[in-house]
Amino acid sequence: MKTYRLEFTQKLPVDLATAWDFFSSPLNLAEITPETMAFDVTSPNIANTKMYPGLIITYKVSPLMGIKLNWMTEITHVKEKEYFVDEQRFGPFAFWHHEHHFTEIDGGILMHDILHYAIGFGPIGKIANAITVKKKIREIFEFRYKKVEQIFGHK
Template sequence: MKTYRLEFSQKIPVSLDTAWDFFSSPLNLSEITPKDMTFDVTSPIQKDTKMYTGMIITYKVSPLLGIKLNWMTEITHVKDKEYFIDEQRFGPFAFWHHNHHFEAVEGGVLMHDILHYAIGWGPIGSIANAVVVNNKINNIFNFRYKKVEELFGKL
């Protein structure tokens, strides 16, 4: 099975505490996801809940053609104010491993995402990645970049 790796970085002019507080809340994910994906957290999560190791989060998401899919991720690692990792347990990918890193830098925070994913389906999955999936993921992170700038400003 072919796996793919993408990396994204962004600096924002906020404290590490502010960045961590926002990004470690599962309910804020829908705020930084394109509206056309109709991303809804379906887990019974309270507004002030923060991610923790072993946390299971369920979603409904429409990645393509408005078709709603169930997605379940587990937060497998958390180091407070440094990083957390989510891994898909059930969902649209054959494999999904997403690192979210946070580092205090002059004037704010550097956020760095490392994503490994696989589609499966052999050569058909490779074609799907080249034609649709890679572009869709990049578009999601481009949207996220702009939305984070809107919410927190530029550094």
């Protein structure tokens, strides 16, 4: 199974505590995900929850053609105000490991995402990644970049 790696960075003119509070709240993920994904957090009693190791988060998501899929991730690692990692437990990918890093810089913070993912299905998965999946993931992160700038401003 082929595994892919993508990285994304963004500078924000906010302090680390503000960034951490926003990004460590599972409900804010829906706010920075394109509406076309029909992203809906379905975990019960998650409204005031912050990230912690072992946290299970469930979603409904429509990544392609409006087909609703269940997605479950687990927050596997957290170092407060530095990073957290979410890993798919079941969902649309054969493998999903997403690191979210936060570093203080002059006048704000630097966010750095490292994503490893795999699609499965052998050669069909490689073709799907080349034609659709990689592009779709990049579009999601581009949307997030713009939305986060609307919320916090840009550096």
